[in-house]
Amino acid sequence: MRIALNLLSAVAIFFAGATSSLAAPAERTQPWNAETSDLEPDASIIYGRLPNGLRYAIRPNQRPQNQVLVRMTIDFGSAAEAEDEQGLAHFIEHMAFNGSTNVPEGEMVKMLERLGLSFGADTNASTGYTQTEYKLDLPKSDPHLIERALFLMRETAREISFKPAAIDRERGVILAEKSARENFGFQSGRAANNLFYPGTFYATRYPIGTTDVIQSAPAERMRALYRKYYRPDRIKIIIVGPVDPVAIERELVAKFADWRADAPPLGALDQCLLDTNRALSAQSFVHPEISESMSVQQFLQDKKRPDTLERGMIELKMGIASAIISRRMARRSREEDMPFLGGGVTFDFGLCDQYATIGYGVAGKDGSWRSLLAFTEQTVRQAVEYGFEESEIAEQIKRLDAQYENAAKDEGTESSAAIANALVSLDEDVYNSDKYRQLLWQQIRPFITPAAITSEFAFWFRQMDRPQIFLTTKQSAAIPEDEILAAYAVSQGTPIAAPMARAASSFAYTDFGPAGAVIADKTIADLGIRTIRFANGVLLNLKKTDFEDNRVRYSLRIDGGQLHFGTQNAVLALLMSATYVSGGLKAHDIEDLRSILAGTTVSPAFGVADRYFGAAGAVAPADLVRQLQVMAAYTTHPGYSENALRLFRRPLPELYARLDAVPGSALSVAMSSIMNDDDPRFTLPPLKALQGADFEMLKTVLGDALKQNRLEIALVGDLDEEAAIAAVARSFGALPTRADGGKDYSAQLQPGWSAKRGNFDIPHNGEANQLAWRRIWTTTGDNDQKTTQSMDLLARVATLRLTDELREKLGATYGVSAQSDMSNLYLQRGTFSVSTAGDPKDIATIESTVDQVISALVKSPVDPDVFERARKPVLESYADWKKQNDTWLGVVAEAQTSTNKLSRFRQAEANFASITTQDLWALAKLYLSKAAEFTFRALPDEMVSGGLESAE
Incomplete structure (x- = not known):
């Protein structure tokens, strides 16, 4: 059923009004990939092309109000490299900052810093398998600054010097980068790619390259690869911010229009071949510091799927199914004492433009791979055989309702970074507006039924008959393939029962007593901050802004925090931070609470900071009342569920065993201990102490601090001030009277440094x-x-x-x-x-x-x-x-x-x-x-x- 809006008429109207002021010889075009899609592109983005094939996208945007983001992408990455070129795409990216025809070596970064840009090792460029990206975040919309940015992009695109001396100096930097990243995690990923993607560039052409090539590749080889792939018809320029599109187009013409490709067009880089008829196989990767995990994947022959309604419907149904399975796993993990630490389903289209990926992954405690494999395989098979409950799907539908509605309301103040990043990663998809996506969702929502989701999920996962299984473990020797396959066969032969249905419940904490009275209401005039004081001592501060549509940012602070626990009970601060929220409320287990909150932007947030207890986050204005109710309930009716304590303790032995697995972690842990003479406020506690901490200890030491200590709430953003005051009055303002002043923690505030130097x-x-x-x-x-x-x-x-x-x-x-x-x-x-x-x-x-x-x-x-x-x-x-x-x-x-x-x-x-x-x-x-x-x-x-x- 075709339900997309009329694309061609909308585009025609837009361009009829836009092209009259165009800066020749640029030509405005249809949105990227619109010709292969039946979805409506976002008309606020201006797309164009120069005669040499260079494409551009310009999106005027006011958030932030000054910053302009410039991105240049090249359809080129490590997938294009020959055997003696491995790593040169990445090396070329480094050389972009080491001199060009018109910028001396070492001056590009300095030039940009003088203009107000901040640089870091990974901040301004990246190289992948099929794309290289250059990024400049300009601090303001200044014509001179934009001109300089596009000048430097042009230097990067065609004028890199590749002086042998500069290349030799950069070799050490790249080798240091390679060395820093190639730990056991990278080695494990390499082994997994060899199993899943044998013979493809995913397994044979890593962007970081090989040591031999990095150490010895001559300048001419690098220059030849650069000349071959850095060409205008493989480049996109993306500019987002408070800009004049016509002025930007004129600058693009001035900087890039005279550049001509000197060779015929090249083909796409993302083609690769996989054998979808491979037999079931397994492989293990062993390392003394690695965590226990398992990935099970199978690749199915598919077709190239452009960004259409048909593909979107499939992905939507599979996304709902995957979310439900993750919830089932999490719930069982809380209710049973099992070694599961996390997992979920994998589903994706578009691998090598012709394969679909199905599978699942799981992580757990050391030595638990058999039970992990069985738990995950059987949970997925249960969904294939029995499908999904209407209540489960209704919960996910509520989440999607809220997601699309809030995104549409937020659209007017969407950040420039979010827009630029989406355009960079667009690949062959179409950029749609949030309002259009909400409209589309409303049209297809009636077709997202339990039967449709169950059928879609079963269609794909019933084909999972010959997966590849990859296991990582710290056991002393590799697990034989036949042992892994035997465990998989045993799990497949185990009968499974239908999932247990769960009854829905409503939120229990909506009445905290008579609304509190306001006894003081003032305004800090120069800052536009309104300060409220309730009769029970609760403090409320408001700042109404128009910086984000449909968003209120909140802060809750109750005096105490880590200072309340002091030195003797510091371990309980860590316990509270990790378990207090997941312990739920007296009337609601955390999983039930999350179900109740489905379809809202409310978060069950509450933690411990250095000097206060509380929370901070963002919520839609329509959800502010419920957010305040949830936080008030956590101050008055915490659940302290033993499930949360068990989940907290479960990964601790593995976590502590790997504290020295990488240099940075080992240094941080030892440094804190040495500099602070093992003061428990500043160091990681012994494993035994953390395992021994429990909720009875926490409740005893916490006492009535959450109910009695001074409390201050802040609300900033898209506010109805009177409604916000009323909402606080009915929640925190209705609670018993609190302390007027802060606690005196001065005795704790004089810690010194260790005498050991x-x-x-x-x-x-x-x-x-x-x-x-x-x-x-x-x-x-x-x-x-x-x-x-x-x-x-x-x-x-x-x-x-x-x-x-x-x-x-x-x-x-x-x-x-x-x-x-x-x-x-x-x-x-x-x-x-x-x-x-x-x-x-x-x-x-x-x-x-x-x-x-x-x-x-x-x-x-x-x-x-x-x-x-x-x-x-x-x-x-x-x-x-x-x-x-x-x-x-x-x-x-x-x-x-x-x-x-x-x-x-x-x-x-x-x-x-x-x-x-x-x-x-x-x-x-x-x-x-x-x-x-x-x-x-x-x-x-x-x-x-x-x-x-x-x-x-």
Whole structure:
């Protein structure tokens, strides 16, 4: 049944009005892939093409109000590489930042930083199997800035220099990146790809490439591949933000129209062949640090499926079926003591343009693969044989109703990043508007019946007769294939019963007593924040904005948090954070609560922060009453279900066993313990202590804190203020009287650092060529706003200098960063740190280079250019800072209890703008002229046990 809107008439009307002002020789076109789809494209996006084949999409958008996102994609990735080119697509991406015809080596990143862009190791480009993407997030819609961005995109697209010396310098950076990523997880993924996709580029052409090619590929080979695939008919430019489309088109013409391809068009890259008649097979991957998991997949011969209503209907029904199966697994996992830690169904179209993928995956406790396999296989087979209950499908329908309705209401303030990312990943699909998708959903909703979903799921999964099974385990030896297949056969032969039907229930916590009375109602005029006080002491702060349609951001803060538990009971703070919500409410198990909340944007959120209990999130205005009721119920009627405790404890042995599996984890755990003398407030507790913590202990120590301590609520966004006040009055305002003032926790706020200082070598069980490294200077807490901002800026300066030296010049690491962390709670505690990763053989280079950079910061004021490159992105970020609800929520959350925070908010931009190079120099001399108190080096276990000493 064809129910799409009339595509051709809508497009014709749109283009008739749009093309008159077009900048020749650009030509506006139909939306991408519209010719293969019966779905209506979003008419707000302008599509076009230059005569050379380059395509573009422009979407005017006001969220954020200043930022412009520029994306350039090339239909080229590792799938196109020959044997002696493996890794060169990724290498070319790196070389884009290392000099071009009109940009000297090392100047591109600096040029963009001076314009206010912030860069990171992975921030601005990426290479996949079939696509390379370049990204520039411009801080404002400035014609000069946009011109520079498109100039640099053109340099990248055609003018990369490939100077041999620059290539040689970049080899070390790429090898460091390769080394950092190739741990047991990557090895496991490689083994899985060999099983599932043998002979295809997924198994033979990884974007990172091979060491031999990275080390030795000559410039000419790289340049030839670049010339072959970087061509206008394989490029798309995407620009989203507050822009004038005609001006953008003129700039695209100016930068790209004279570029001509010098060879015939090339074919698509995403073609590959799989044998869909393969026999049932299995393989295991063994590693002492890997978790137990299993993936079962089968590939079915299919057809190329464009973005049509037919495909969408199938995907919708299969998505509902998959969600129901995941819920069934989660519910059984809560109700029974089983080793299951997570799992779900796999279904997808479009693999290699001609295959459908069906299957399932599961993870669990070590040594449990047999029971995991049986549990998952039988749950999926149960759905094939017995289908789905009407109540299960009704729950999912409610979720989809809410999803489509809220997306349509949000559409006017959708973020530019979301739009740009969707266009980048569009592939052969069509970009539709949220309002159109809601209309389409309303039209097809009557056809989404239990019978239709059951039939669709059974059609696909009844074909699962010869899957490939991939197992990962830490057992001492590989599991023989026949043993895995025998366990699979036993499970298949096990009879299964129909699922248990569950009765629906309604929410039990809607009446908290007579509505509370408002006794104070004021406005902070310059910030537009309304402050309310109820008779029972509850504080409410409101900030109405138009930054996000159909969205209210909320914050709930009850005094206490980790400070309430103190040192002696710190383990209970961790227990509460992990289990309090999943423990449900007295009247509702968490799974029942989630079913009740289906079709809303309400979240059962409640946790523990450093100085408060509470929650934060976002909800549709229509759901605000229920969100407040759920949070109020968690303060008054927590369920403390033993199921939650069992689920929390279940993965702990595996989690603790793998704390030293990779260098970064080993370093973080040991560092916290050493620097804080094992203070339980700042370190991971012993496994035995965490396993021994229970709800009776938590209830005893928590006492009446949630019912009695000072409570402050903040609501920001698309608000009906009077309705919001009434909703709080009927929930939190109706509760018993609370404390007027905050608790005195001053005795806890003076923790010091350990007296043990020096170098600490931490063993890890990861790869022998991997190192994590951190050097730390102690500073002070967040006592002065400008000092805190200055230290943050000093860290940005240090990061730029360290990146120049360690990454770009020496190739000793893939990424390095400096960070200032000045606590706003423990006002005597702060650190300035430098962190990196690399190969243990480069320790001496890393440490001497860090010492040199820090010494230079202490010796003299920072170079004005480096200073400007570090501060400009922060300055530019202030343009949209006060036009984001997230920013305001952080301020409004404590508008009545922290007036200092309001003052800081007012002064933040001016304070930052006033920072000088002399300010940074003074702080560098104050805090960095001394020897670093701590240096941590996470090294392979054999190196530490082999004699490397810790100097204290």
